[in-house]
Amino acid sequence: MTYMLRLCATAALLAAGANCLAADRIGNAAENNLDVPSEQGIMVGFPPAPENLITLQNQGGPRFVRWSIMHSASNFPTARVSRGTNSISPLPQGRPLDVESIQTRDDNGNPISMREFYRRTGLDAMLVLYQGRVVFERYLGDMRPTTLHGMFSCTKSLVGTLAATLAYEGKLDLSAPARRYVPELAASALGGATLQQLLDMRANYRFGDDIHQSGSVQRIFHQALGVMPRPKDYNGPDGAYALLMSAQPAGEHGTGPFRYDNGSTQALGWVMQRATGKSMSQLFSERFWSPLGAEQDADMVLDVKKAEWTAAGMSANLRDLARFGEMMRLDGVFNGKRIVPSEIVADIRKGGDKAAFAASPSGPSRPGGSYHNQWWINHDAYDSYNCAGHYGQRVWIAPKGEAVIVQLSTDLGEASAQEPLRQRTYRAIVEALRRTAGNPATR
Template identity: 25%
Template sequence: AGPELARYADPQGRYPRATRANWNSPAASVDGFSRLDEIFPANTSARAAAPRPWRRPAAGTPVGAAVDDYLARNPVTGLLIARDEVILAERYQYGRGDAHRFTSFSMAGGLLALMAGIALQERRLRLDDPAQLYVPGLAGSPYGATPVRHLLTMSSGMRPRDDLTADDLEGMGLPGGWEAGGVRAARLYEERLAPPGERWHPSVGDAFVLGLVMRAVAGQPLCDFFSDRLWKPIGAEADASWILERGGQELGFTGFNAVLRDYGRLGALLARQGRVDFRQVVSAAWLRELTRAQVGARQTGRGWGYGYQTWVFTENDGSFAWLGERGQALMVDPARRLVLVQAAVRPQSRDAGIAETVALWQSLRRVHQPLRLPAG
C-alpha cells in the first residue's frame, strides 16, 4: 500500500512491469526504480564478505508517529532513519522490501565525489587539473579545459542545455547511440557563459563529465574501484549495481542502485567522518570540504548551499544531503550521527515534496540532540 495508489497500481493492486520504454513514467516507476539493473545492462559492485550489523532499539523510538504521518502523504517506497548505527525506523511501501535495489539518480554524484577524495589521497587526481588531462577525447572542448574542482561544484560556467532532446538524454543517461566513452555526448555542450568557478548552475553536463574523469582515474572498472574502496569497507550486505552506457562502462553520474540499508551504511560512514571502526575509509578533511558550502545559498537561489556534488543545509553546522530526482534522498547530520535515507516515486523530477522531507528531517534533528563524541 501507499498514498495515491491508483497512480502507481492497477485496480487489482498490481504494479505495472517496467520496460526500457516506460520505466521513467509514474505508472511504471515503482517497478522501474527498484530493478533498473534488470531493465538495462549493469555492472556489479560486490558486497562485503561479512556485512556490518545494524543494531535495533530495545524499546520503541520517538519517531514512529511522525514517520507514519509522513508515509501516509508521500509516495515513498523505502524510508530508513538511523542514529549512531541504530535503526530507528525502516519502512517500505508499494510492495517493496529490503531486497529491492533502489536507484538513486543524481545522488550518484555524491559517490563520485567520495571516490574523487580517495583518488586525491592516492595521488591519482588533482582538483585543479583540466578534465582533458584524464579524458584525452575532451581535448580542445570547453569541458576539456574545465578543472575537476569546478565539475565537483557544478561551476563549470557552461551553458546548461535545457533543450536536450529525448535522444540526447538517452545517449547521456542510458545505453543509446553514443560512442564508447561518452565524449561525443559531452560535446553537446559548446557554449561557455562564464569562466570556470564564477557561475554556479546544476547541470547534467558537469556531473556527466565528472563521471568520465572518475572512470579514467580509477584505472579499473568504476564498479570495482567503488567496491574495493567503499562498498566492502562499509560492510555492505548486498551487491550494488551501476547502469552501463553503450560502450559497456558505468555511467557514473547516475544509475547507481542499492538496497536501503546499504544506503544507510553509506550515511553512517559520512556521519562518522569517514571512519568504520578504526579504519579511515575516506579522509575526514576531504569530507569537510565535500560538505562545506563552496557555493552559498544566496548564489544557488534554492535555500541550500552546495559543496562537492552535495547539498549543504543553511545552518552550516555540518549537516548535508545528497538528492536525486523524483524524491531520492540521503541526509546526514554528523554531530547527531543521524541519517535519513529515502527511495521514492514522486511523479515529477522537481517536486515540492522535498519540503516535506526536509520538515521530517528537521523534526528528527530537534528530537535528537548532538552527541558528545570523543575527540578524533
C-alpha cells in the same frame, strides 16, 4: 560457512530482529494512497498482460516508473558493484522511535502527519540511524529489505567523495583541467573545466542547444545514453563518451550561478577511470561497498555503448546506503575502519559558494545552502548535508544531531517542490530523537 549461506543467515537474523523493524510494512495501498505495482498487475504473470508489460518506451511513465525504479537491472544492462567477501557489518538496533506519531508542517505552517508526508514525497522506504543504531525502518508497497532501489543523482555524492579521496592520495589534481586526464575532451567545453569546477558544478557548457536547468529532466543527456527513448529522427550523440566530447561553451568556467548538470559528473567518472585504470563499479566496490561490509552487491546502469552511467546510474538497498551515510557522519570511519580521510569529510561539510548557489534555480528551495564536491550542504543547526536523487532519493547526514536518515521514493512531482518539507521533517525527527537522548536504550 560459504558466503551465500552466511549472507542468507545474516539476512534472516536482520529480518527477524527484536524490533522487527525491517519487516514492517504500513497498511495497504488504499490506506496510504500508494500506487503499488504488484497490486496493479504490473509485470505480474508469465507473461504479464500486454498493458502491464514494461518497455523502454513506457518504463518512465507515471504508471510504470515505481516498478522501474526498483528493477533497473530488468530494464537496462548493469555492472555489479560487488560487496566482496568481507563479513556483513552489523547495524545494531536502538530503541524504536515512533516516527509516525511525529507531526511535521507543510509550506504554510499547517501540521501534517507522517503518513501524509509519505504520500506527498512518494515514500518507498525510510531508515533512521541515531548514534549508529537503527531506530526506525519502514518499507511500503513492493519495497523489501533486499530491493535495489534506484539512487539516481545520489550516485553523484559517491563520485565526489571518491574524486576528493583520489586527489588526497595524489592520484588526481583538482586544479587541473579534465583534458589532462582525458585528451579526447580537448576540443570539448568540458575539457577546459578543472576537476574542482566539475565537482562543484561551476563548469559552463551545453549539449546542443540545451543549457540544463536544475530540477528538469535533461532529455538530451538521457537520450544520448539510451536510458530514455530516442525519437525516430534522432541524430545526436551515441553514448556518454560521444556526448561529453560534444559539449559546447556556455560561458567562462567558474563564473555565474551554480549550474547543476549531469555532464560534469559523467566527465569526472571518465577522468577517474583513466587515472586509475579501473571502472567506476570496481572503484565503488573497492573503496566503499567492500570496506563498509555491505549486505548486498549494488548495480550500475550501462549506456548503449556499455559505459557506466556515472552521474545517476547506481541502485542499492536501503541499509547499505545507511552504512555509507553513517560512515560520512563519523568523519570517514565505519565499524572501526577508516574508509575516507577525515579531511575530505571536513572539507565537504564546509560547503561551497553560497552566493553562486543562491543565484541559481536551486536557491529558493534550499535557502542558505551551497554545493560542494557533489554534495548538497544545508548550513543548518545540525551541520547537515545530503545527497539528492531524482524522484526524491536522499541520504541526509546530521553530524550535530548524531543522525542519518535515508529516504527512497518515487516522487513524481517537480524535483525541488517537496525539498523544504523533507528538510523540515528530517529535522523534526532529529528533534524527537534528541528529546529521548537521556534514555540509555537509544545509545
